[in-house]
Amino acid sequence: MRIENYTDAYSPKEIKDKEKFLLWVKVKKRLVYILKVLNCIFALGIGLMFVYPFAWMASMSLRPLTEALKFNPNIIIKNPVWDNYIFAWNQARVSHYIGNSLIYSALVIGLQYLTIIPAAYAFATMEFKGKKFLWGVKFLGMMLPAEATLIPVYFFYSKLGLVDTWGGLILPSLFSMFGIYMFMGAFKQLPKEVIESAKMDKASNRVIMLKIMVPMVTPIFITHLITSFISNWNEYYWVLVMTNSESLRTLPVALRGLLQVDEGVPQWNVAMAGTMIQLAPILLMYIFANGKIKTSMVGNKVKK
Amino acid sequence: MKKSKRFGVMLVVVLAIVMALGACTGPADNVVDGELYPEGTNWEMITSKPSEPVNITMWIPNSATSTMGVGVQTLADLFNQEQATNNPGKNITVTVEYQGKSSTLNEKLQASILSGNNPVISAIGVSSVPLFASKTIDLRRVFTYEELQAQNQGLLQYSLYNGAFVLNPYFPSASNIIVANKTLMSSKGVTLPTAADIIKQPKGDDWTWDKFIAAAKKVTDTEKGIYGFASNSLDPIGMMYQQGGSLYNKTVTELAFTKDDKFAKGLEFWRSLVTENCMLNPNSRSNHGTIIVSEFYEQKVGMIYTTSSNIVNLSKQAKENNYELEVLPFPKKTDYFTNQGGSGIVILNNKPQKEIDAAAEFLRWLNKPSNIAKMCKASGYLPLHPAAMNEPELVEIYKETPLLKTAAELMIFGVKSPQGKAKVACDSEINKYCKYIWSEPNMSIEEIVKKVTERAQYTIEANQ
Numbered sequence: 001m002r003i004e005n006y007t008d009a010y011s012p013k014e015i016k017d018k019e020k021f022l023l024w025v026k027v028k029k030r031l032v033y034i035l036k037v038l039n040c041i042f043a044l045g046i047g048l049m050f051v052y053p054f055a056w057m058a059s060m061s062l063r064p065l066t067e068a069l070k071f072n073p074n075i076i077i078k079n080p081v082w083d084n085y086i087f088a089w090n091q092a093r094v095s096h097y098i099g100n101s102l103i104y105s106a107l108v109i110g111l112q113y114l115t116i117i118p119a120a121y122a123f124a125t126m127e128f129k130g131k132k133f134l135w136g137v138k139f140l141g142m143m144l145p146a147e148a149t150l151i152p153v154y155f156f157y158s159k160l161g162l163v164d165t166w167g168g169l170i171l172p173s174l175f176s177m178f179g180i181y182m183f184m185g186a187f188k189q190l191p192k193e194v195i196e197s198a199k200m201d202k203a204s205n206r207v208i209m210l211k212i213m214v215p216m217v218t219p220i221f222i223t224h225l226i227t228s229f230i231s232n233w234n235e236y237y238w239v240l241v242m243t244n245s246e247s248l249r250t251l252p253v254a255l256r257g258l259l260q261v262d263e264g265v266p267q268w269n270v271a272m273a274g275t276m277i278q279l280a281p282i283l284l285m286y287i288f289a290n291g292k293i294k295t296s297m298v299g300n301k302v303k304k
Numbered sequence: 305m306k307k308s309k310r311f312g313v314m315l316v317v318v319l320a321i322v323m324a325l326g327a328c329t330g331p332a333d334n335v336v337d338g339e340l341y342p343e344g345t346n347w348e349m350i351t352s353k354p355s356e357p358v359n360i361t362m363w364i365p366n367s368a369t370s371t372m373g374v375g376v377q378t379l380a381d382l383f384n385q386e387q388a389t390n391n392p393g394k395n396i397t398v399t400v401e402y403q404g405k406s407s408t409l410n411e412k413l414q415a416s417i418l419s420g421n422n423p424v425i426s427a428i429g430v431s432s433v434p435l436f437a438s439k440t441i442d443l444r445r446v447f448t449y450e451e452l453q454a455q456n457q458g459l460l461q462y463s464l465y466n467g468a469f470v471l472n473p474y475f476p477s478a479s480n481i482i483v484a485n486k487t488l489m490s491s492k493g494v495t496l497p498t499a500a501d502i503i504k505q506p507k508g509d510d511w512t513w514d515k516f517i518a519a520a521k522k523v524t525d526t527e528k529g530i531y532g533f534a535s536n537s538l539d540p541i542g543m544m545y546q547q548g549g550s551l552y553n554k555t556v557t558e559l560a561f562t563k564d565d566k567f568a569k570g571l572e573f574w575r576s577l578v579t580e581n582c583m584l585n586p587n588s589r590s591n592h593g594t595i596i597v598s599e600f601y602e603q604k605v606g607m608i609y610t611t612s613s614n615i616v617n618l619s620k621q622a623k624e625n626n627y628e629l630e631v632l633p634f635p636k637k638t639d640y641f642t643n644q645g646g647s648g649i650v651i652l653n654n655k656p657q658k659e660i661d662a663a664a665e666f667l668r669w670l671n672k673p674s675n676i677a678k679m680c681k682a683s684g685y686l687p688l689h690p691a692a693m694n695e696p697e698l699v700e701i702y703k704e705t706p707l708l709k710t711a712a713e714l715m716i717f718g719v720k721s722p723q724g725k726a727k728v729a730c731d732s733e734i735n736k737y738c739k740y741i742w743s744e745p746n747m748s749i750e751e752i753v754k755k756v757t758e759r760a761q762y763t764i765e766a767n768q
Contacts (some may be wrong), residue, residue: 066598066601066602066621067598068598069594069595069597069598069601070595070598071590071591071594071595091369092369093368093369150411150412150415151411151414151415151418152415154412154415154416154419155415155418155419158415158416158419158420158421159419163421237408240403240404240408241408241412244361244363244401244403245399245401246368246402249368253367253404254367254368254369255369256367256404257366257367257368257369257370257373258369258370264611264613264614264617264684265593265594265597265614265617268594
C-alpha cells in the first residue's frame with residue numbers, strides 16, 4: 001500500500017483549489033481588517049489635524065505670558081490662568097461688541113434669503129437675456145480677493161453714502177455668490193417633472209419656488225444657514241473697511257486690538273483667550289447640534 | 305448674445321482706462337528738502353475761531369481696544385470736554401475712528417481721498433509720507449518755528465518731504481535699539497557701556513561692532529542654551545548708517561549702497577553673529593521673533609534687538625525676576641544710528657477750511673507737553689516733546705520704567721531718512737533678500753549683494 005497514493009486519493013485538484021481559495025479568503029479578511037485599522041488611524045490623524053489647532057489655542061489661552069511666548073506645541077497645562085479670559089473680555093470690551101456681532105449676523109441671515117433664493121431660482125429654471133453675462137460678472141466678483149477690490153469698492157460705497165451704515169455692511173452678503181451658486185445647484189438637481197406638473201396646474205413662479213422647491217432643498221438651506229452664520233460671525237476685513245464708528249464694529253475687529261497690531265510682541269495668551277470667546281458660539285453650536293450639522297453637511301442631498 | 309459680449313468688452317476697456325488714469329499721478333518732482341524754515345518765507349498760521357460747532361473726524365491705526373486707541377480716545381474726550389466748557393456753542397468736537405493695521409488705514413485713506421469722504425486729520429505710518437504728501441497741509445502753518453525746534457529733532461526723520469513739513473510724528477518709537485540683561489552680562493564678566501556715556505561721547509569707541517561681538521561671544525553658552533544676542537531680523541538701513549553710508553539717495557530714486565563695499569561688510573557682520581555662535585539663526589525655528597522674547601524673560605539671552613514698544617513688558621518681567629536691564633543704541637562701526645518707527649499725524653487739505661482750522665487747533669492741543677505725556681503714559685510711545693518728560697505723568701512712568709526715557713534720549717542718533725515712493729517696497733525687498741545670509745549659508749556675500757542689488761534696482765524703477 002502506498003501512502004502517497006492514499007493521500008493523493010484524498011487531495012484531488014478541487015480540494016487543493018478550495019484550500020487555496022480558503023487561504024485567500026483568510027488573507028483577504030486579514031487584509032480588509034488591516035486596511036480598516038489603517039483607515040481608522042488615517043481618519044483619526046485627519047481628525048486630530050483639525051482638532052489639534054483648537055485644542056492648542058485653548059491651551060495657549062490658559063498659559064501665563066512667558067510660557068505662551070514659547071509657542072510650545074504641547075497642549076497640557078499645569079497651572080491654567082483663567083484671568084486671561086477676564087482680561088481679554090474687559091480689554092476687548094466684548095460685552096459691547098458681541099451685541100453688534102449678533103445684530104450683523106442676524107440681519108444677514110434674516111435678509112439674505114430674500115435675494116439669494118429668487119436669484120438662484122431664476123438662474124436655475126429660467127432663460128432670459130444677458131443670463132450668461134450676468135452670471136459671468138457675478139462669478140468674476142467671487143474670484144477676486146477682497147484686498148484687490150478694496151479701493152474701488154470703498155469708493156463706490158462711499159459715493160452711495162453706504163460707508164458706516166448697517167445697510168452698507170450687509171449689502172454684499174445679501175447678494176452672496178456662494179449662496180446663489182449653492183441654491184442654484186440644488187434647484188437644478190430637482191426633477192423637472194415636479195416643476196412641469198406644478199406649471200400645468202398653473203402655479204406661479206413664486207408658488208413653485210416657495211412652496212415646492214425650497215421645502216425640497218431643506219438640507220441645503222440648513223447647510224447654507226450654518227456656513228453663512230460662521231462666515232458672518234467671523235467677518236473681519238469687510239467690517240473693518242466699511243465701518244468707521246465703534247457703534248457698528250463687531251467682535252473680530254475689537255479682538256484685533258488684543259494683538260496691538262503693528263508693534264511690540266503681542267500677549268498671545270490674551271489674544272487666544274479673546275479668540276476662544278469669539279469662537280464660543282460656533283463651538284457650542286457644534287457641540288449641541290452636532291448631528292444636525294453633520295447630516296446637513298454630509299447628507300446634503302435634496303429630497304426627491 | 306453678441307451685444308452682451310460687446311458690452312462686456314466695452315466695460316473691461318472703460319475699467320482699464322479708469323485704472324490707468326488713476327495710476328497716473330504725475331512725475332515726482334525732484335525738489336530736495338530744504339531747511340525747516342527757508343529764509344524769506346512767511347507762513348500764514350492757521351487759527352480756528354469757529355462761530356458755530358465744528359465736528360471733525362480723526363483716523364488712527366489699531367483698534368479702540370488697543371493701548372494706542374485707548375490713549376487717543378482719552379485725549380479726544382478731554383479735548384471735547386474742554387471745548388464744550390470753554391467755547392459753548394462754538395466748540396470743536398473730535399471723533400476718533402480706528403482702522404486696524406497701518407496698511408489697511410493707508411489703503412482706506414487713499415480710497416476715501418478719491419471719494420472725498422476722508423477724515424480731515426489722520427495718523428499714517430512714518431514711511432507713508434510720500435503717498436499722502438500732496439494731499440496734506442504744511443504743518444509750518446500749524447506750529448511756529450520755535451515749537452518745531454522744541455520737538456525732539458531725532459524724531460523728525462520722516463517729517464519733511466519735498467520741501468514741506470508733512471508729518472507730526474506723534475506716535476513714535478525707536479525701532480532698532482538693544483535691551484541688555486545687565487545682570488546676566490555682568491555674571492559672565494562683561495561690562496557694558498551705559499547709554500548716558502554713549503550719548504555724552506558719541507565719538508568714543510566703547511560700543512563698536514567688534515566689542516559687541518566680543519561681548520556676545522563671552523556670554524554665549526550653547527550647552528545651557530544661553531546666547532549673547534538674539535534678533536529676528538537684520539537691519540540693512542542701520543548697518544549702512546552705522547558705517548557712515550546709506551541705502552538710497554535722498555529721494556529714493558537711486559541705490560547708494562552699490563558705490564562701495566559697506567553693504568557687503570554689513571552683511572558679513574550680521575552673518576558672523578550666527579557663524580561665530582553669538583546668536584541663534586533666526587531661520588532655525590518658526591516663531592523665532594516671539595520665542596526669543598520669552599527666552600530673554602528667562603535670562604537665556606544677554607542682549608535683544610527690539611523696539612522701544614517692548615520696553616514696558618521687558619522691564620516688568622525684569623522687575624518680577626530680579627534682574628537689571630540697560631538700553632543701548634545698536635553698536636557702531638563709525639556712527640551710531642537710531643531708527644524711528646511708529647506713526648504720525650497729517651492734516652488733509654481737501655476738506656472745508658473750518659474743518660482744517662479745527663484740526664490744526666486739535667493738533668496744537670495734542671502737542672502740548674502735558675497731553676504728549678498722557679499719550680506716552682497710556683501707550684508707551686516716546687515723547688515727541690522733551691518737555692513732556694518733566695510732566696508728572698511721565699516722571700512717574702520713568703521712575704518705574706527709566707529705560708523708556710533712555711530710549712527717547714537715544715533718538716539723538718536719528719538722521720533724516722531718505723523719502724520717496726519706492727522706499728517702503730524697496731526696504732521690504734532688501735530686508736527679504738538680505739536674509740539669505742542666514743537661510744542660504746553656502747551663498748557667498750558677493751552673490752547675495754548681487755541678488756539684493758538686482759531686486760532693489762527693479763523695485764526702485766517700478767515705483768517711480
